Amino acid sequence: MRATLLEFQDYVQEAQSIYLEDIREGNPQAFTRRRKITPYQLMLQMFAQKGRTQFSELLNFYRELETPLDISTVGFYKARMNYNPKAIQLMMKDYLSMIYENRASSLVKFNGYILTAIDGSTLTLPSSSENMEKYGVTNDALENSPVMARVSVLYDCINKLVIDTCVGAYASSERTFAAKHIDELKEMMRYPTITTFDRGYFSMRLVDQLIENKQKFVLRMDKRNLKRYSQQLSSGEDQMFDMTFDRKQTNYYRKDQRFRTKLMNTSYRLRFVKIPILRKDTNEWYNEVLLTNLTQEECSLEGLREIYRLRWEIETVYNVLKNRMKLEEFSGFRERLIFQDINCCVWLYNLTMLHIMEVNESKAIPQERYKYEMKRNISISIGIIKTYFIQSIMGETYEKREESIIQMENLLTAYLVPIRPDRKARRQESKNKSRRSYRYTY
Secondary structure, eight states: OHHHHHHHHHHHHHHHHHTHHHHHTTOTTTTOTTOSSOHHHHHHHHHHOOSOOHHHHHHHHHHHHTSOOOSOHHHHHHHHHTSOHHHHHHHHHHHHHHHHHHTTTTSOOBTTBEEEEEEEEEEEOOOOHHHHHHHOBSOTTSTTOOBEEEEEEEEETTTTEEEEEEEEETTOOHHHHHHHHHHHHHHHOOSOEEEEEOTTOOOHHHHHHHHHTTOEEEEEEOTTTTHHHHTTOOTTOEEEEEEOOOTGGGGGGTTOHHHHHHHHTOOEEEEEEEEEEEETTTTEEEEEEEEESOOTTTSOHHHHHHHHHHGGGHHHHHHIIIIISOTTOOSOSSHHHHHHHHHHHHHHHHHHHHHHHHHHHHSOOOGGGSSSEEEEOHHHHHHHHHHHHHHHHHOSSHHHHHHHHHHHHHHHHHOEEEEOTTOOOOOOOOOOOOOOOOOTTO
16 A cells, blocks of 8 residues: 555645646736645645535645645635646546556456456536536436436456546536547557447447457447448357448438448457346347457457456446546536546545555455355445545655554455355446535636
């Protein structure tokens, strides 16, 4: 755990200088030496939020720093409005690249691949005319319909890290977000990857992009997609096809004549697999069709079945972010504050996963003592890390920082939950919507 905290502290402190121009976003008056609060302190306060009122958050932050509160709430949030949230996202991406580089030996891979998944959800935003105009509502016809945004994440399914996040209007296309994630993955990751997609993501434009980027993928197919190939397979069959498209089959892309021409003049050698799966509740068998550019030599049918199973890990991340980390309890209604909160919440989630990974390496769980296989309790781990986070990084003395780290380690080791066999992760809607009244000033 010390390694994670020290690595994070050194990186974030240095990043405030490296990314200062990104933080200021063209405002040379922001964060000069005369200011009472530094970008570093601001960023740590964003990490340390616990869903309280703005004054309580500020009071608690300064108490943990063991310094007097010498700035007003108005002054503090004006300083936050000067902090560009895109700079936090840039820092987090570089930080994750460093993690994947430095921890190559400890990160778990699937047949040598980092196994990722892309999936989307929605966020309930504070109701304001600005947010409503930019992001939209669930139903224009209903009065007081909540303001919603569309969110998408690129997720490392085995190491449980959020690699990339996209947020946009409620009407945004998840395929558009997926295309951005794919390019981001190519830029960030030097290791080979397999990216998995659920039904609804299939498009030949996306497949072509993945092939052009030399990225491996597994797409869960709707039975209506490319059925002229999938219908040739029996249950449990695995077959390669040279896929071609004529003018009629490319009508969907007629507005993009350049890509349509490419599609009609390209043969795509891809693999279809029809996997039989037993539905536990009815004890009936059904088939899932997967499309992939992994060959039989690179991944067996059983390997694809395991990839499909591991993809379900992404279904848990939104539940953790919304219900455990209170992602939707924003600091204010302004877009800047919302995006600061989102980026810091995702980064703190990744820090929690890295903490758990480090604790698991140093203090293995004695599985022989338990009926079920046990794992660290993520919900409790989040609360522990939020409680000791500031003191472990910014404690007044080395002894106080060390004491906080030891307390965190002991608590993370103590709380376990069982991994129950055959239990599927089901996405839950957020239950803990914020009851706080947003400040009209921010």
